[in-house]
Amino acid sequence: MRQILKSSGAMAAATLMSRVLGLVREQVYAWFMGDGAVASAFKFAYQVPNLFRRLLGEGALTAAFVPIFKAKEREEGEQAMWEAANATMSAVVAATALLVGVVCLGISVVLAVSQVTYQVDGAPVFPPWPIPILTPDTRLMLRLLRLMFPYLTLVCLAALCMGMLNARGYFFLPALGATLLNVVMIGTVLLVAPHWGEGLEHQIFALGVGVLVAGVAQVAFQLPVLRKQGWRFRWINPRRHPVVREVIVRMIPGTLGVAAYQINVLVIQSVAFAVDRTIVASFDYAVRLMEFPQGVIGISLATFLLPTLSGLAADKRYDDYRRTLREGLGLMVFLNLLAAVLLATLAQPIVRLLFERGAFTPDSTRRAALALAFLAPGLVAFSGVNIVARAFYALGDTKTPMRVSVFCLGINILISLLLVGPMRQAGLALANSLTSYLNLWLLLRALRLKLKRLDFGPLRATLASVGAAAAVAGIAAWGAASAWDRFVGHAGLPAQIGHVFGPALAAAGVYGALTVFLRVPEAKECVQMARSLLNRLRGGGDR
Numbered sequence: 054m055r056q057i058l059k060s061s062g063a064m065a066a067a068t069l070m071s072r073v074l075g076l077v078r079e080q081v082y083a084w085f086m087g088d089g090a091v092a093s094a095f096k097f098a099y100q101v102p103n104l105f106r107r108l109l110g111e112g113a114l115t116a117a118f119v120p121i122f123k124a125k126e127r128e129e130g131e132q133a134m135w136e137a138a139n140a141t142m143s144a145v146v147a148a149t150a151l152l153v154g155v156v157c158l159g160i161s162v163v164l165a166v167s168q169v170t171y172q173v174d175g176a177p178v179f180p181p182w183p184i185p186i187l188t189p190d191t192r193l194m195l196r197l198l199r200l201m202f203p204y205l206t207l208v209c210l211a212a213l214c215m216g217m218l219n220a221r222g223y224f225f226l227p228a229l230g231a232t233l234l235n236v237v238m239i240g241t242v243l244l245v246a247p248h249w250g251e252g253l254e255h256q257i258f259a260l261g262v263g264v265l266v267a268g269v270a271q272v273a274f275q276l277p278v279l280r281k282q283g284w285r286f287r288w289i290n291p292r293r294h295p296v297v298r299e300v301i302v303r304m305i306p307g308t309l310g311v312a313a314y315q316i317n318v319l320v321i322q323s324v325a326f327a328v329d330r331t332i333v334a335s336f337d338y339a340v341r342l343m344e345f346p347q348g349v350i351g352i353s354l355a356t357f358l359l360p361t362l363s364g365l366a367a368d369k370r371y372d373d374y375r376r377t378l379r380e381g382l383g384l385m386v387f388l389n390l391l392a393a394v395l396l397a398t399l400a401q402p403i404v405r406l407l408f409e410r411g412a413f414t415p416d417s418t419r420r421a422a423l424a425l426a427f428l429a430p431g432l433v434a435f436s437g438v439n440i441v442a443r444a445f446y447a448l449g450d451t452k453t454p455m456r457v458s459v460f461c462l463g464i465n466i467l468i469s470l471l472l473v474g475p476m477r478q479a480g481l482a483l484a485n486s487l488t489s490y491l492n493l494w495l496l497l498r499a500l501r502l503k504l505k506r507l508d509f510g511p512l513r514a515t516l517a518s519v520g521a522a523a524a525v526a527g528i529a530a531w532g533a534a535s536a537w538d539r540f541v542g543h544a545g546l547p548a549q550i551g552h553v554f555g556p557a558l559a560a561a562g563v564y565g566a567l568t569v570f571l572r573v574p575e576a577k578e579c580v581q582m583a584r585s586l587l588n589r590l591r592g593g594g595d596r
Contacts, residue, residue, distance in 0.1 A: 069349045070229070070232055071229070071231040071232040071234075071235060071348070072344075072345045072348050072349055074232055074235035074236060074239070075231075075235050075341065075344075075345070076341070076342075076345060076407060077235065077239060078235045078238050078239050078242075079338060079341045079342075079407070079408070080407055080408060080410075081238075081239050081242045081243065082242065083338065083407075083408040083409075083410070083411065083412070083413035083417070084408075084410050084411030084412060084413065085242050085246065085253075085411065085412065086253055086257065086334075086412055087334070087411070087412030087413050087414065087417055088331055088334035088335040088338065088413065088417045088420065088421065089330075089331060089334065089412070090190045090330040090331065091190075091193065091253045091254060091257055092334035093190075093326060093330050093331060093332070093333035093334040094190055094191075094193045094194040094197060094257075094330075095194075095197055095257050095260060095261075096322075096333055096334050096337045097194050097322055097323075097326050097333050098194045098195075098197035098198040098201060098261075099197070099201060099264065100319050100322060100337075101198055101201075101202065101319070102201050102202055102203075102204040102205045102208065102264070103204075103208075104319050113304045113305075113451075114145075114209065114212050114213060114216065114300075114304060115212055115213070115215065115216035115219070115359065116303070116304075116359060116442070116443055116446040116451075117299075117300045117301075117303035117304035117446065117451065118141055118213065118216050118300055118304075119216050119219065119220050119359055119360050119363060120303075120359075120363040120366075120367070120446065120447060120449065121137060121296060121299055121300060121303075122134060122137060122138060122216070122217065122220045123220055123360060123363050123364055123367065124363075124367055125137045125296075126220075127367060131283060135283065135284055135285070136289065136296075137296040138213075138217055138284065139286060139287050139288070139289050140289040140291055140294045140296045140297050141213060141291075141296060141297060141300055142210065142213055142286065143288050143289050143290070143291045144291035144294075144297045144300070144301075145206075145209045145210060145213055146206065146210070147291060149205050149206040149209050150206055152205065153202055153203050153205055153206055156199075156202050157199050157202055157203070160195050160196075160198060160199040160202075161199065163187075163195065164187075164192065164195055164196065164199075167187045167192070190330050193254060193257075194326075196258075197257065197258070197261050200258065200261035200262070200265075201261045201264045201265065203265060203268075204264050204265055204267075204268045206268075207265070207268030207269060207271065207272055208268055208271065210272045211230055211268070211271040211272045211275065214227070214272065214275040214276070214279060215227040215230065215275065217279060217284070218275060218278060218279065218282075219359075219360055220360050221282055223278060224357060226275075226278055227275055229274070230270075230271045230274050230275060231271070233267060233270040233271055233274055234264075234267040234268075234270075234271060237263050237266050237267035237270060238260065238263050238264070238267060240263075241259055241260055241262070241263030241266075242259075242260065242263075245259045245262075245263070246259035246260060302451075303446070303449070303451045304451070305451075320462070320465070320466055320469070321336075321465065321466075321469040321473070321481045321484065321485065322336065322337070322481075324466075324469055324470060324473055324481075325473060325478075325481060328473055328474065328477075329477065331420070332473070332477055332478055332481070335417060335420040335421045335424060335478055336421075336424045336478045336481055336482070338404070338408060338421040338424075339404075339421050339422075339424035339425035339428050339478065339482065340424075340428065342396065342403065342404070342407070342425055343396060343425065343428045343429055343431075343432060343435075346388075346389060346392035346393075346396070346432060347389070347432060347435050347436050350385060350388045350389050350392070350436060354381050354384060354385050354436070354440060355436070355439040355440045355443050357381075358377070358378070358381050358440060358443055358444070358447075359443045359446065359447060361377060362374055362377060362378060362443065362444055362447035363446075363447040365377065365447075366447045366448050366449075371504070374447075374504075375504060375506065375507050375508070378440075378444050378507075379507075379508075379509065379511060379512055381440055382437065382440060382441075382512055383511070383512055383515045383574070383575050384575050385433070385436050385437060385440060386433055386437075386512075386515060386516055386519060387515065387519050387568070387573060387575035387576065387579075388575075389432050389433050389436050390433055390519050390520070390523045391523060391526060391560070391561060391564045392432060393429050393430055393431075393432040393433055393523075394429075394523045394524075394526055394527040394530065394560065394564075395530060395557050395560060395561075396425060396426075396428075396429035396432065397425075397426050397429040397430055397527070398527050398530040398531045398534065398556075398560075399530060399534055399553055399556060399557060400422040400423075400425040400426040400429065401418065401419070401422035401426075402534060402538075402543065402549065402552040402553045402556075403422075403425070403553055404418045404421045404422040404425060405418050405422075405543060405549055405552075406546075406549040406550060406552070406553050408421065420477070420478055421478070423477075423478055423479045423482075424478035424479055424481070424482045425482070426479070426482075427479045427482035427483045427486060428482035428485060428486060430486050431482075431485060431486030431487075431489045431490065434486070434489035434490040434492065434493045435489050437493040438489060438492050438493050438496065441454075441493065441496040441497060441500060442454040442496065444500060445496070445499075445500065445503075448503070450503065453496075453499050453503070454496060457492060457495045457496055457499065458492060460495070461488045461489075461491050461492040461495070462488075464488050464491065465484055465485065465487075465488035468483075468484035468487060468488065469481055469484040469485075472484055497509070511574075515573055515574065515575065518568065518571040518572075518573050519568060519573055519575075521567070521571070522563075522564050522567035522568045522571065522573075523564060525563055525564075525567060526560040526561070526563045526564035526567070527560065529556070529559050529560045529563045530556040530557065530559065530560035531556075532556075533555060533556035533559045533560070534552065534555075534556040537551060537552050537555055537556065538552065
């Protein structure tokens, strides 16, 4: 557990830096474009290439490639390892370039055809072929999508480089690459977009250009370290290459298996964009807030566990594999449950503090906070799916997560269609949370069948203790927030800061004290690490 905390903690520190800047980016977005139709068009268009970042950067490509990369290093040496990397990179460039070309050409054709008219009695009429007349909002979304879709190639290359560095033991530096995206986008909004043209409909295209610039930066940032490790790019024809075939076989089902949550987000946002143009942006702000702890805790743990579990599986050390997975899940639950409680109970104060300024109105706050309150309870499941799916990938099994996620995706679409009309953002959030827990439960059952002696008894004990502590902490946060709102209010920035951090610190103190009192192993380990860190800072060594 100590090694998990130290190694994933290094990546979590880099991820924390990126997520803090990500929140700043979303604050700038909210100030600049609010949660109206233009904001929804941009966020929806960005979701498509960004989906590939989630699927590949935090999912299927690295999940399929890293075990092969590690196996090549151990069985055949570094030369075979770098050849596998170059073959995979060549395949990524070829496949994504073809996909980008086809999609961009298709969007261009749709946009061009939708503008064709002919004259009837002197009046322009759209042609009778079965292509729907695009609304201005939909046309704007498609134009933005065409501009940003080449980000797909860049982000896939960045994901592959990140996987290579993770496999070589580098976690902190690759995680900093995401920081560059946020820095570039913040600079684009503040310095470039206001001068891009008249009106938000024109200025929003500056953000699309910023996405492409950020993609180039994310790739270039990692290359010097890879070269220092001995990597040199050499084009290798990916056709019929055995490594490429193996990666594809593992990756195709994994695209759905490890990223059901991200696919769900895109699907339900598609439904929302059709129902109400304003739902997409407000729901997306809630998703970004929920993803802050998910990225810092869940993704960091999952990224560390993939090469670790892959190495244990390759060495057939299955007892260590089971123990490491169980401890990783325990840490995830311990750290994420408190975050979920705070996001749910303090949703409106958090959204108000971070976003309510400029084009983001009090009504915008209400809509985003409602979505966050229903999305936050699913935080543990979202992170758990990432970890358990990687446990399957480390064993070379990509089909089981794929089957589970396809089933859950269908359930999610059904629930979303039922709830989006009456509940709007809250309905989408509730559907996403429910199906993520279903996904996690099915994955855990399948993993127990695969690993006959996988004992979750200690994990169940941890869950019972931290669940009770989290419930008390939630009551403390709600009571403190209600008292603050009644006696202090939220007029002005200092009052808004206190409305969030006062109840949050009180709840965290209650949670920490209760978990230590209940002798939760994860709490004890965190306390010991904190003491060791204080000793080192004081010059006393690691005692």
